[in-house]
Amino acid sequence: MHAEIISVGTELLLGHTVDTNAAYLGKILSSLGIDVYYRATVGDNAERLAETLRAALSRADLVITIGGLGPTMDDLTKETIAHVLGERMVSDPDSERAIREFFERRGIEPVASNLKQALRPESGVALPNRVGTAPGVIVEKDDKIVIALPGPPGELIPMVVDSVVPYLDQKTSGKHRSVIESRVLKVVGIGESAAEDKVRDLLTSENPTIAPYAKGGEVHFRITAKAPNRQAALAMISDLEAKARERLGDYVFGIDEDTLESVVVRLLVERGLKLAFAESCTGGLVSNRVTDVPGASETFQGGVVAYANDVKSGMLGVPAEIIARHGAVSPEVAEAMANGAAERLGADIAVGITGIAGPAGGTPEKPVGLVYIALKTPESVSVTRNVFGGSRTEIKMRASHVALNMVRMYLLNIGR
Structure with missing residues (x-):
């Protein structure tokens, strides 16, 4: 079975809302052995939605729409499905009853626009919404299946679990199931x-x-x-x-779910080593990434954010004459920062990071994106020169990646 997912909503096209529903459905469908070959996003426009539906039905066995089931005038998904399939809209008694009860429990009288949500294509089967007021629908016609689901993830996910997965599981079971x-x-x-x-x-x-x-x-x-x-x-x-x-x-x-920092923490714990950071341009980002890992306290001693030169000297013991001679952004200062972090924080491995994250402050000799990263180990100190592109945030993130990977590579090579 081949499927296509159509996400409906102008807010998706404008970037005001991120479409997490389509990704969720893709995982669900793949777990059922259903291939998803296309995903489309269309605004709240009946004509363009109809065009997208016809294209999807021409190449897929199953089409799932997301969104456009609400009570407002621009919620036209079910009406458009009925139009494309050549069916009239009818009110579903169970859906109307559920909508009335939903509002009655809150002491509110439903208006006509609320009850509009009970409408469905005539041959369709309504899917109960146990969270909100917008029922979904399944329509089978001409060997094609169309499923319409609500847009809010809090409503879509329970409906998929309660109704869609059991339905599709039954449809795909048998000797051809994969x-x-x-x-x-x-x-x-x-x-x-x-x-x-x-x-x-x-x-x-x-x-x-x-x-x-x-x-x-x-x-x-x-x-x-x-x-x-x-x-x-x-x-x-x-x-x-x-x-x-x-x-x-x-x-x-x-x-899969491995992160660079989680792998580094695991290797440190396995080898019984302690880690520390001295950060300037990354502003504590590397330390933050490590402390996001559960169990990091077993191996992470701490970090110093040494942004100002006097903090580099006072907190990490970087000689003022080295800063004066070579500049704060230099391999010599990165090395001194790493040495200071190892000594003052009691770490076996320490990393010193200093650079220019921009967008200002660069020179021809020391451009924006220049970052020196020093790795202090029990055996030696090594320094790498890196020039990263991108925004200030991107430069900081790339520097943190290199720093963590330097630690990882050292740990991997112990005993080799």
Whole structure:
């Protein structure tokens, strides 16, 4: 079975509302073995919605609409579905009763616009809304299925769980039933193009598939398999994942819900080492990321945000003459910050970060985006020079990624 999702609402097109519903439905449908080939977003316009519905019905077995079931004049989804399918609208008695009871419990008399929500295409089956007043509907016609769901996630999700999943589960059961499983392999320290080159021979695989995309300073590879059962799909994924890991090596830091900071904390705990940060341009961002990880207190000593030069000297012991000679943004100062954090916070590993996040303050010799990151370990101190592009926020985030990855790579190589 092939599906298409249509999200309805001008607020989605204008960017005033983020469409989390379509992502949720995509996961639900894939778990039922239903392929989603297209997703569309259309404003509150009956003509354009009808055009989108006709296109979807021409290429999909199942079309699910989200939104446009409310009581206002621009809520026209069910009416448009009826028009496209050549049906008249009728009032559903159970839905009308539920709407009246909803308002009566609140001591309010429903008006005509409220009762409009009880209307449905004549051949449709209403889906109860146990949270709000907008029932959904399922219409089967000409070997096609159209399901209309309310827009608020708090109403959509219970309706999907209560009514849509059992319905689709029954529709897709049998010898042709399959499941779709996915796993995300996460990579850091390498660009998207370079990472893709390393696995280029795997990208032509059709089942399972592997697809790269950049996300927040990382490269993610989504591996997806379709099989008769979950165990078979996961086995297919594991086989392709192993091949990708072999090519990508230590650039791979985790899968699915793993974050760079959670992996760093886990490695530190496993090796019994303590970590500290001395941050200037990142303003405590790296420390914040680490402390977001449950259990970080086992290994994280603390961090110093040393923005001003006198704080670098007073809190971290960075010699004033080094700052005067080399400037606050220099490898020498980054190294001194890392040494000071390790000594004063009692850490085995410490990171010093100093740079220019912009948008002002850069020079030809020291441009905006220049960040020096020093890693102090029990054996040595190393400093990297980085020039990041992007906004102030993006530069800070990219610097935090490099800092955490430097710690990760050191921990991985202990004992090798």
